[in-house]
Amino acid sequence: MKHIFSAAVAASVLATAPVAANAKTLTAGFASEPTSIDPLYHNLGPNNALRKHMFESLVGEDENLKIIPELAESWGTTDPTTWVFNLRKGVKFHDGSEFTVRDFLYTACRIPNVPNSPSSMNSFIKRAETMEAVDDYTLKVTTASAYPLLLSDFASFGIVSASASGHDGPVTYKKDGCEGIASYPASEAYNSGEAAIGTGPYKLGNYTKGERIVLTKNDDYWGEAAHWDEILIRPITNDGARVAALLAGDVDIIEKPPVQDLDRLRADDKTNVVQGASSRVIYIHFDHESEPSPGISGTDGKNPLKDLRVRKAMSLAINRDLITDKIMGGLAVPARQLVPSFMRGYNHDIPMEKSNVEEAKRLLAEAGYPNGFNLVLGTPNDRYINDAKIAQAVAQMLSRVGIKTEVDAMTKSVFFSRRNKYEFSAYLAGWGASGAGMASPLRALVASQNKDKGLGGTNRGRYSNPELDAIVEEALATVDTEAHDDLLRKGSEIAVNDMAIMPLHYEVTPWATRAGLTITPRADQQTVLTTVRPTN
Amino acid sequence: MLAYLIRRLGQSVLVMSVMATIVFFGLYMVGNPVDLLINPEDDLAAQEAAIARLGLDQPILVQFWHFLQGVVQGDLGTSFVHNQPALELILSRLPATLELAAFAMLLAVIIGIPLGMFAGLYPKSPVSKGIMAGSILGFSTPNFWQGLMLIMLFAVFWRVLPAGGRGETAELFGIPFSFLTLDGLQHLFLPALNIAIYKISLVIRLSQAGTAEVSLQDYVKYARARGLSTRRIVGTHILKNILIPIVTVLGLELGSVLAFAVVTETVFSWPGMGKLLIDSIGLLDRPVVVAYLMLTVFLFVVINLVVDLVYSLLDPRIRTKGKNA
Numbered sequence: 001m002k003h004i005f006s007a008a009v010a011a012s013v014l015a016t017a018p019v020a021a022n023a024k025t026l027t028a029g030f031a032s033e034p035t036s037i038d039p040l041y042h043n044l045g046p047n048n049a050l051r052k053h054m055f056e057s058l059v060g061e062d063e064n065l066k067i068i069p070e071l072a073e074s075w076g077t078t079d080p081t082t083w084v085f086n087l088r089k090g091v092k093f094h095d096g097s098e099f100t101v102r103d104f105l106y107t108a109c110r111i112p113n114v115p116n117s118p119s120s121m122n123s124f125i126k127r128a129e130t131m132e133a134v135d136d137y138t139l140k141v142t143t144a145s146a147y148p149l150l151l152s153d154f155a156s157f158g159i160v161s162a163s164a165s166g167h168d169g170p171v172t173y174k175k176d177g178c179e180g181i182a183s184y185p186a187s188e189a190y191n192s193g194e195a196a197i198g199t200g201p202y203k204l205g206n207y208t209k210g211e212r213i214v215l216t217k218n219d220d221y222w223g224e225a226a227h228w229d230e231i232l233i234r235p236i237t238n239d240g241a242r243v244a245a246l247l248a249g250d251v252d253i254i255e256k257p258p259v260q261d262l263d264r265l266r267a268d269d270k271t272n273v274v275q276g277a278s279s280r281v282i283y284i285h286f287d288h289e290s291e292p293s294p295g296i297s298g299t300d301g302k303n304p305l306k307d308l309r310v311r312k313a314m315s316l317a318i319n320r321d322l323i324t325d326k327i328m329g330g331l332a333v334p335a336r337q338l339v340p341s342f343m344r345g346y347n348h349d350i351p352m353e354k355s356n357v358e359e360a361k362r363l364l365a366e367a368g369y370p371n372g373f374n375l376v377l378g379t380p381n382d383r384y385i386n387d388a389k390i391a392q393a394v395a396q397m398l399s400r401v402g403i404k405t406e407v408d409a410m411t412k413s414v415f416f417s418r419r420n421k422y423e424f425s426a427y428l429a430g431w432g433a434s435g436a437g438m439a440s441p442l443r444a445l446v447a448s449q450n451k452d453k454g455l456g457g458t459n460r461g462r463y464s465n466p467e468l469d470a471i472v473e474e475a476l477a478t479v480d481t482e483a484h485d486d487l488l489r490k491g492s493e494i495a496v497n498d499m500a501i502m503p504l505h506y507e508v509t510p511w512a513t514r515a516g517l518t519i520t521p522r523a524d525q526q527t528v529l530t531t532v533r534p535t536n
Numbered sequence: 537m538l539a540y541l542i543r544r545l546g547q548s549v550l551v552m553s554v555m556a557t558i559v560f561f562g563l564y565m566v567g568n569p570v571d572l573l574i575n576p577e578d579d580l581a582a583q584e585a586a587i588a589r590l591g592l593d594q595p596i597l598v599q600f601w602h603f604l605q606g607v608v609q610g611d612l613g614t615s616f617v618h619n620q621p622a623l624e625l626i627l628s629r630l631p632a633t634l635e636l637a638a639f640a641m642l643l644a645v646i647i648g649i650p651l652g653m654f655a656g657l658y659p660k661s662p663v664s665k666g667i668m669a670g671s672i673l674g675f676s677t678p679n680f681w682q683g684l685m686l687i688m689l690f691a692v693f694w695r696v697l698p699a700g701g702r703g704e705t706a707e708l709f710g711i712p713f714s715f716l717t718l719d720g721l722q723h724l725f726l727p728a729l730n731i732a733i734y735k736i737s738l739v740i741r742l743s744q745a746g747t748a749e750v751s752l753q754d755y756v757k758y759a760r761a762r763g764l765s766t767r768r769i770v771g772t773h774i775l776k777n778i779l780i781p782i783v784t785v786l787g788l789e790l791g792s793v794l795a796f797a798v799v800t801e802t803v804f805s806w807p808g809m810g811k812l813l814i815d816s817i818g819l820l821d822r823p824v825v826v827a828y829l830m831l832t833v834f835l836f837v838v839i840n841l842v843v844d845l846v847y848s849l850l851d852p853r854i855r856t857k858g859k860n861a
Contacts, residue, residue, distance in 0.1 A: 033815075035617050042617075043575040116589060116619040118573035123582050187619055208712075209618070210629065210807035211702055234701055236805040237815065240684055241700050245805070248691035248699035413820045417567025434577060444577060454579035 024229040028529055029242045029254040033235035035118075037196050037207055038187035039158035040111055043119040045432075048156070049526035053215055053231070054094075055158025055198035058085060058104060058139075059151050063522045063531075064342050065279060065435035067151045071099065071159060071199065072139070080146035080479045085139040091222045093161045094203045101133035105171040106162035109178035115186050123454075124153040131173040146477045148484045152436040164197035165189070201226040201530055210235065231529050246271060246512055253519060255527045257512040259329055259386060265512045272535075275510040276521020279343055280432040281335050281441070282384055284377070284394065284502040286311060287425040289462035295376030295408075295425030304369055305425065311499035313363035317401040318394060319355040324505050327389050332505035337492050338431065338441035340506045342523070345438025345488025350496055360401040372402025378424035379407060380415040385507055391428045394504070419460050430507070431458070432524060438488035439475060446500045447472045463500045541841075548837035552830045559826050560603060564596050569616050569820035590616055603826075612830065613823030617816070622827035626809055631711045632702060633801070633808035636728055637793040639715065641786060643732035648739025649782070653770065655740065656747025667740060674737030683730045683803035690726055698723050700805040727804040731797060735789055739782060746778030779850055787843035795832040 035042045039051035060070035072085040091099040108131055111121045125131075127150065130142045143150065162171060165185050172179045189195040196204040201221045205214035215231040234251065236242040239258040243265070245251045257265060257273065265271045287293045291303040304310045320334035336352055339345060364372060375398065379391035388409040395405035410418075419427055433440040448464035449456035455472065468491060475487035495501065509525045513532070520531035570587045578586070587593050591602065606613055612623045655664035691699035703723030705712035714720030750756060751774060759769050798810035805811075809828065816824040 036619070041619070042573070043578070044573075116614065116616075117586075118570070118590065118616055118619075119575045119578060119586055120582065122585075123578055208807070209625075210812065234805065236700060237811075238802045238805065241687070241803050241805050244684065244687040244692060245699040245701075248687070248695060250691070250699045250701065411818070413567045413569075413572055413818060416571035420568070420571050431576070440577065444579075449580065451580040451584075454581065457579040457583065458576045 025232060026228040026230070026253070026529060026532055027232045027234065027251045028527065028532075029234055029236040029245050029251040030527065031235075031237060031239075031242065031254075031256040033210065033237070034213075036187045036191055037193075037204060037213075038114065038190035039160060039198070040107070040114050040121050041117055041187040041190075043121050043156075045524075045526060049528055050213070050233070051158040051198075052200070052526070052528050053202040053530060054196065054200040054204060055160060056200050057156065057158055058087075058154045061152075061155045061435045061524070063276070063520050065433075065437075065523050067155060067435060070155075071104075075151070077479060081143045083141040083143075083150060084134070085141070087137040087139065088222065089137055091199050092220050093164065093199055094197045094218060095161065095164055096220075097161065097163055099159075099161075099199050100136040101139045102136070102171050103162050104139060104159055105131060105133065105173045105178075106165065106167060106181070107157065107159045108173055109171060109181055110160065110165065110184050111157065113184040115184075121157045124156045126175075127153065129175060146479045148476065148479045148481070149436045149439060152434055155435055158198060158200075160190075160195070161197040165195045202231060205230065226530060227533060228529070233529075243512070246514065249514065252517060253511060253513040253527075253529070253532060255511055257510055259331060259510075262329065262331075262510060262512075270515050272513050272515050272517065273510055274513060274519050274521060275331065275508050277333060277340055277342065277523060278432065278507045278509045278521075278525045279339060279434075279523040280384075280430050280507040280509075280525060281338050281340075282332075282387075282390065282428065282430045282504045282507060283335075283338070283445075284314075284426055284428050284504065285445070285459075285461035286463070286502070287422070287461055288464065288500075290422065293425040294423055295378070296373060298371075298373040298404075299369070303425070304367065304373055307367045308499060309363045309367040310369065311502070313360040313367070313401060314398060314403065315353060315499060315502050316356045316360035316363070317397050317403070318502070318504065319397060320352075320505060321355075323390060323393050327386055327393055328505065328508075331385060331508040331510060333508065335503035335505045336496060337438075338445065338495065338501070338503060339433045339438050340523075343433060343437040344435075345442075345485055345492060347489040347492045347496075349489075350493060355397075357401055364402055369402070372404060375403050375405045375426060376408050376424070377405050378415065378419065378427035379409050380412040380429070381409040383412040383415070384428075384430045387428060387430075390504065394428070422460060422462070424460075427460070428504075434524070437485075438492055439472075439484075442468075442472050442488065442491045442495065443476065446495050461501065465494065465498060465500065468494045468498070468500070544837065544841060548833065551837075552833045555833050556603075556607070556826050556830050557600075559829050560600060560822065561596070563820055563822045563825060564599075567820055568592065569822065572819055573616060612827035615816075615821055615824050617819050617821045617824075622823040623831070625824060626812065626828055626831060629807060629809045629812050631713060632806060633794055633797055633810065635713055635715055636724065636731065636797060636801075636806060636808060637790060639724055639728040640731035640735060640793060641790055643728060644735035644739050644786070644789075647732070648736040649743050649775075651736075652740040652743030653747045653774070653778075655744040657751060657770065659748060664744075668744065671737035671740040674733045674740075677733070679730065679734065679799045680803060682733060683727070683800055686726050686730055687803070697726050700727075700803070702807055727800050727806050730800045730804070731793055735786070735793075738785060738789070742782050742785060743778055746781060747774055750774050750777045776850065780847060783846050783850065784843055787839050787846075791832075791836045791839045794835055 032046045034047040034050040039055040056070050058072045060068045062068050071088055073088045075085045077083050108125050111125055127143050127147045128141050129144045132140050134140050167181055169180055185195050193204050201218050202215035203218050205216040207213050213233040217226045217229050242254045243261050246254045262273055266273050286305040292301040293303040324332040324334055377391055379387055381388035391407045395407045398405040431441050444458045446463050447455040448469050449459050471487055471491045475484055478484045511519050516535055518535050574583050574586050615622050615625055651667050655667045658664050687699045690697040702714050704717040704719040705714050706716035714724045759773055798814050801808045801810040813828050
């Protein structure tokens with residue numbers, strides 16, 4: 001035993017020394033692994049974060065999700081339904097070929113044709129009726145009706161190289177099937193590296209599923225040169241193992257350090273914690289529909305959550321400051337609206353609400369529930385930062401005003417299935433708004449469910465308010481930025497006044513690095529390692 | 537022997553199909569994988585399209601029928617998450633787990649048997665008492681905690697070994713292995729030790745008990761009386777006779793390490809099959825979970841078969857019985 005041990009020790013000392021000398025390699029520990037290198041395969045946070053290193057989009061989103069030029073230098077509308085994009089000239093793909101409109105059109109053509117895509121990028125192109133190349137560097141897009149979120153949609157998918165994906169001829173985009181493209185490569189071609197050719201600051205070096213993703217610097221990048229020569233991403237899904245890897249010096253930066261370790265990581269002079277506001281709101285959604293409601297008892301079959309006074313009482317019963325301080329350890333900002341203040345459509349005229357237990361009790365009595373009722377609150381316990389603990393705190397605060405609340409916590413796979421089958425009277429969940437700002441949660445969480453109009457996709461409380469629907473629909477058809485944002489603010493006000501949904505707080509996202517490094521936090525919580533820099 | 541083999545294989549096919557059926561319907565009851573895979577921004581139409589694309593809009597019995605049709609043709613389904621044939625995905629992780637398990641077993645045997653035999657031969661020695669007390673400790677430490685402690689000691693405080701991952705690999709017959717490179721070996725050592733500690737304790741106790749029992753038997757006394765060297769008595773007469781229970785137990789343990797090294801693989805981010813299983817269960821990736829458990833049953837059957845064959849090598853009496861049957 002002793003022999004083996006000392007041999008291993010000696011060997012490791014010899015081997016680790018030269019690695020440390022190479023300072024331009026960045027090693028990162030990711031909490032969840034992208035499911036593919038193919039940027040169009042799976043519309044999922046880790047995949048979208050990874051693709052930003054290699055595949056760029058037509059327009060980009062900065063760290064606060066504001067639209068910025070990327071592969072398109074400028075754009076404008078000639079009328080509310082026609083958009084013209086001027087593409088950046090001289091942009092080279094990793095294989096040296098020139099980026100032109102053809103590659104964008106090819107990407108749009110491939111999106112509906114990615115085999116077995118578990119969550120398609122289709123929703124980002126389906127509002128475009130026609131897309132055509134005016135010349136190699138000018139793209140014209142028309143939409144069936146005025147659509148203000150086109151830029152946000154086009155910022156959401158990375159552009160692949162047509163030639164590297166095996167298509168050499170011209171591309172004609174047709175909404176119901178492009179012409180002239182014989183077949184589309186499967187995601188496997190990107191995973192193997194063969195078709196993984198983008199325009200981004202990094203190229204794919206090596207990909208071993210479950211083990212590592214190696215990115216190497218693109219020396220011919222059109223923009224600011226990449227800081228790191230090489231980036232090594234390792235999936236380390238276990239929280240403890242990820243922190244240990246950072247402490248051991250195996251990795252330079254980790255995402256999602258566990259909240260209980262943050263103080264230690266801050267205090268340790270070998271490590272550093274970076275945090276930034278995110279667009280993710282944690283909320284409680286009510287059952288606005290069924291009567292009796294599955295998780296409510298003590299009301300003779302009535303659903304008290306349909307009464308605005310009861311919903312208002314619940315919100316007044318919650319002490320949000322206490323949750324953000326004591327449970328979230330400062331990793332949260334109290335919320336009353338569905339997006340944080342730095343995003344589009346936030347209504348600055350709505351003040352934060354103060355918790356008021358007496359008023360909550362009075363409202364409950366007025367609504368006919370002086371003794372409260374029994375409620376089961378559903379929550380995932382492995383999806384959001386401290387999700388089940390937040391639910392416990394909420395339950396205690398509600399119980400204090402008479403709504404005897406029991407928490408039903410479960411793993412996310414069970415939770416989301418049950419939620420989508422409407423098994424909860426009230427549930428805790430989160431929503432990370434895209435660059436569209438307030439339009440994103442209004443459209444998905446509180447607009448009435450409507451398959452044809454694409455509204456209410458995650459409105460599992462089945463809230464329905466024609467007044468709000470009208471405003472959301474109008475906003476989604478108003479291209480003028482100011483008018484669009486005004487409508488969003490109005491929509492937010494209605495949602496708040498009618499307590500359609502009960503926001504608790506906005507998450508603050510932490511990253512932990514070794515001392516001397518920092519990262520620019522992104523509001524979409526994605527880890528984009530191109531922004532990691534030495535602190536001095 | 538042939539009839540015996542056929543019977544064993546028949547049993548295993550039965551077990552595999554029962555297992556597949558239970559897991560298939562069990563996962564269906566847990567939830568719908570699309571609810572996790574889909575991007576919440578997608579509208580209802582896109583959600584339905586994704587469900588249809590994965591064939592999950594069909595009634596469960598129809599889905600099961602399609603699955604059975606595939607199995608008969610040797611196709612265990614395609615991963616919902618990775619869009620790769622489930623079996624191929626699992627087999628791509630097999631080498632990592634295989635070398636981890638093999639290395640751990642090696643440690644268990646080369647450390648456990650000598651220590652256990654020493655404790656059995658010299659029960660009164662304080663060293664033996666130390667070995668036996670240590671083995672109880674090795675038994676009772678929770679694997680998960682022990683792994684984190686190993687990381688804290690070796691990787692964080694002493695910084696002599698990496699905290700996890702597989703390190704550099706080299707190819708042997710086109711398959712990547714870690715034990716062929718120095719960097720890989722360093723990465724392999726801690727997770728293998730984490731698995732091995734329990735097995736070492738197990739082997740120590742088995743060989744100690746076996747040695748204590750066997751060394752009192754008449755044939756050992758007789759061998760002593762004949763003046764055979766202690767080395768020959770211990771190395772041949774005692775060792776061979778205590779090996780049968782050890783081989784049985786190690787066989788079963790090997791199976792469970794291969795199939796369920798989940799905890800160690802998670803703590804050390806070792807990219808093996810166990811980690812794939814736990815990730816797939818989390819995402820309700822049904823084809824992978826079903827294929828994995830079918831493969832597991834198959835592995836256990838094969839290992840048990842091999843164990844039986846090894847018996848007959850170790851014990852001639854079993855060989856004769858086999859012939860008669």
